[in-house]
Amino acid sequence: MNALLLTMVPLVGAVLAVAWPSNRTRPWFLPTFGALHFLLVSWLFLRPPVVAASAWLGFDPLARAVLPAVSLLFLVCAAYGVAYLRIRSERSNRVFVALLLAVLGLLSAGHQARHLGLLWIATEAVTLAAVPLLHFNGTPRAFEATWKYLLVGGTGIALSLLGSFCLGYASLHGGGVGDLTFAALTAQGTALSRPWVLTAWVLLLVGYGTKMGLAPMHTWKPDAYGEAPGIVGAILAGGVTTVAFTAILRVRAVIGAAGEGPIADRTLLVIGLFSMLVAALFLLGTRDFKRMLAYSSVEHMGILSFGAALGGAGVAAALFHVWSNGLTKGALFLSAGNIRRAAGSPSMDVVRGMSMLTPRSAAIFVTGMFAVTALPPFGPFFSELQVVRAALASGHGVATGMFLGCLLLAFFGLTRVVFGIVDGRPRPTTRASASRFVETAGVIAPPLVLLGMSLGLGLFTPAILREAWLAAVNQVFPTP
Amino acid sequence: MSGGTLNLLIGLAMGLNLLALGSSRLPSLIRSMSLQGVVLGLMPLLMEPERLDWRVVAVALATMAGKGIVIPWLLRRAMRAANIERELQPFLGYVPSLLLGAGGTIAAVALAQALPLLPEHAGTLLVPGAIASMLTGFILLIGRAKAISQVCGYLILENGIYLFGLLLIHSTPLLLESGILLDVTVGVFVTGIIVDRIQRAFDSLDTRKLTTLRE
Numbered sequence: 001m002n003a004l005l006l007t008m009v010p011l012v013g014a015v016l017a018v019a020w021p022s023n024r025t026r027p028w029f030l031p032t033f034g035a036l037h038f039l040l041v042s043w044l045f046l047r048p049p050v051v052a053a054s055a056w057l058g059f060d061p062l063a064r065a066v067l068p069a070v071s072l073l074f075l076v077c078a079a080y081g082v083a084y085l086r087i088r089s090e091r092s093n094r095v096f097v098a099l100l101l102a103v104l105g106l107l108s109a110g111h112q113a114r115h116l117g118l119l120w121i122a123t124e125a126v127t128l129a130a131v132p133l134l135h136f137n138g139t140p141r142a143f144e145a146t147w148k149y150l151l152v153g154g155t156g157i158a159l160s161l162l163g164s165f166c167l168g169y170a171s172l173h174g175g176g177v178g179d180l181t182f183a184a185l186t187a188q189g190t191a192l193s194r195p196w197v198l199t200a201w202v203l204l205l206v207g208y209g210t211k212m213g214l215a216p217m218h219t220w221k222p223d224a225y226g227e228a229p230g231i232v233g234a235i236l237a238g239g240v241t242t243v244a245f246t247a248i249l250r251v252r253a254v255i256g257a258a259g260e261g262p263i264a265d266r267t268l269l270v271i272g273l274f275s276m277l278v279a280a281l282f283l284l285g286t287r288d289f290k291r292m293l294a295y296s297s298v299e300h301m302g303i304l305s306f307g308a309a310l311g312g313a314g315v316a317a318a319l320f321h322v323w324s325n326g327l328t329k330g331a332l333f334l335s336a337g338n339i340r341r342a343a344g345s346p347s348m349d350v351v352r353g354m355s356m357l358t359p360r361s362a363a364i365f366v367t368g369m370f371a372v373t374a375l376p377p378f379g380p381f382f383s384e385l386q387v388v389r390a391a392l393a394s395g396h397g398v399a400t401g402m403f404l405g406c407l408l409l410a411f412f413g414l415t416r417v418v419f420g421i422v423d424g425r426p427r428p429t430t431r432a433s434a435s436r437f438v439e440t441a442g443v444i445a446p447p448l449v450l451l452g453m454s455l456g457l458g459l460f461t462p463a464i465l466r467e468a469w470l471a472a473v474n475q476v477f478p479t480p
Numbered sequence: 481m482s483g484g485t486l487n488l489l490i491g492l493a494m495g496l497n498l499l500a501l502g503s504s505r506l507p508s509l510i511r512s513m514s515l516q517g518v519v520l521g522l523m524p525l526l527m528e529p530e531r532l533d534w535r536v537v538a539v540a541l542a543t544m545a546g547k548g549i550v551i552p553w554l555l556r557r558a559m560r561a562a563n564i565e566r567e568l569q570p571f572l573g574y575v576p577s578l579l580l581g582a583g584g585t586i587a588a589v590a591l592a593q594a595l596p597l598l599p600e601h602a603g604t605l606l607v608p609g610a611i612a613s614m615l616t617g618f619i620l621l622i623g624r625a626k627a628i629s630q631v632c633g634y635l636i637l638e639n640g641i642y643l644f645g646l647l648l649i650h651s652t653p654l655l656l657e658s659g660i661l662l663d664v665t666v667g668v669f670v671t672g673i674i675v676d677r678i679q680r681a682f683d684s685l686d687t688r689k690l691t692t693l694r695e
Contacts, residue, residue, distance in 0.1 A: 144693055147687065148693070151630065155621065161645075165644050172598065172647075172648065173598055178648070178652040195594075195596060
């Protein structure tokens with residue numbers, strides 16, 4: 001019931017937003033329903049409900065470990081949305097507001113889905129709901145990005161459906177009666193047909209990996225994040241990718257129960273390192289600071305995948321990283337959105353000297369960049385440290401070396417672009433464009449709050465969060 | 481059990497794959513795709529007639545209406561709006577596409593032998609048909625430049641997945657099937673709009689012009 005409420009509240013908000021007549025007051029729906037959602041999530045987080053094994057939807061430990069981060073990120077982005085949509089008051093925001101709320105509702109469903117088919121439908125619906133958000137700016141570049149997102153994302157989602165069918169058939173072939181809840185599939189264990197389980201794993205990893213943005217299925221990401229408004233980028237990078245990651249963890253639990261855990265871990269490790277390497281190389285080449293954030297997101301998805309390959313300690317570290325990366329990336333996307341709006345261009349060939357024109361956004365952007373490249377004492381430093389420790393403890397010395405090498409390359413790439421646009425003297429055209437942009441509290445406070453939370457997460461990680469992550473690990477690896 | 485009729489229909493669908501690969505005119509590509517949708521819609525009705533219930537009939541009817549009528553209508557509208565009839569310069573020529581498709585179909589039959597099937601599915605062509613259709617979809621997605629051809633490719637890819645889903649139709653609740661329908665209807669509705677916008681922004685539906693965004 002509560003689980004359903006988490007999905008329904010934002011969806012009701014979306015319907016009301018469509019019906020609401022005033023373009024000026026409609027954006028307030030975002031923080032209102034974001035706050036309701038967050039209150040509901042917090043309440044469930046503090047008093048975790050008992051979820052029946054056969055439930056299709058439930059606030060189970062895995063949802064509890066991740067969904068609050070998404071809700072928190074959404075709430076802060078919603079507050080930013082009010083200020084952002086005031087700047088963009090020349091456009092109707094009916095579709096934008098309604099679909100942002102719909103994305104929150106569907107994300108809640110996806111995070112809590114305990115059924116293979118329901119999980120797929122929720123992920124698919126999130127993908128489709130995000131489409132009009134991407135081309136909110138209405139430029140030809142935005143439509144080009146949307147088309148690529150649809151084509152690549154659609155193919156990924158089709159492959160994950162096929163993977164779901166294969167897993168279903170593995171269950172049927174092993175004597176199952178067609179119950180596709182993860183609990184039932186895990187209970188079937190080694191009775192699942194081996195060839196079908198392996199086929200399903202490959203297809204589901206490729207399918208949900210596309211949604212997550214793991215290389216080489218990441219190609220939609222730079223285009224989409226580069227052209228979408230900063231607020232959409234923040235929610236895509238911190239929320240939508242996360243739902244695909246929990247999907248992979250849920251499937252991983254079934255594969256583990258079927259006795260193929262080592263193969264699953266090896267593929268996650270390789271694809272994670274490959275994503276980090278690809279992202280680091282592209283970071284060294286890109287000249288567009290919003291596309292840079294997309295490659296950084298690919299890199300961090302690689303870190304999640306790498307962590308998930310390392311057993312219990314690694315999964316706990318990866319869940320920690322979901323929080324620290326989501327919040328820090330949110331601060332980066334929102335401040336980058338400010339800079340992009342003020343500068344009129346996303347390219348470092350044109351944009352210079354933003355520390356003079358938008359000093360506050362530039363300061364948040366630079367600090368966020370250091371936070372995301374794991375400068376202590378921000379959250380990402382501690383979560384990545386835990387990943388490294390889990391890797392060394394499980395004897396992955398060479399892989400850890402590659403992991404650290406990729407982080408170093410990514411650091412070079414990020415600093416190159418960030419200081420390229422922040423330092424120097426601005427061009428006259430940039431100056432003219434920036435004079436129309438005012439750094440109001442509405443667009444500065446939200447990224448600052450996110451950055452503060454990233455710092456807080458690193459300095460004193462709440463014990464209740466650690467406990468939630470460990471409970472989720474016990475769900476993914478049921479045997480002690 | 482009418483396995484013979486079922487296999488005949490799957491064979492027909494595989495033939496339509498090749499027709500889709502070989503047609504340079506967009507109307508005939510759309511026609512093969514929609515005819516394949518209708519053939520696919522018939523299959524659940526024929527698979528196990530003695531276990532027919534209203535949900536299976538509903539899936540069949542919705543599939544035929546969606547893939548056979550609504551989607552082709554949307555695509556034809558987009559085609560007329562953009563005033564294009566032909567795919568003149570595909571990335572991958574028609575003869576190579578056909579050869580790839582035919583080779584893929586043979587490989588699909590061979591590959592399906594390697595996967596263990598339940599006795600009641602062992603005699604059908606469902607798995608090879610599914611693999612061949614998915615392969616055709618991929619060839620069209622990668623090998624064609626016009627947005628409409630790529631949408632057709634995506635739909636044929638989905639037809640392949642639908643064929644595979646038929647293996648599960650009687651054992652799982654119809655959730656997955658309704659998922660496909662949701663996907664197809666909403667997906668194409670959305671793509672329809674996008675295609676419309678691409679055309680307005682770029683004056684043609686040629687995805688070759690979508691090359692601003694790259695590293």
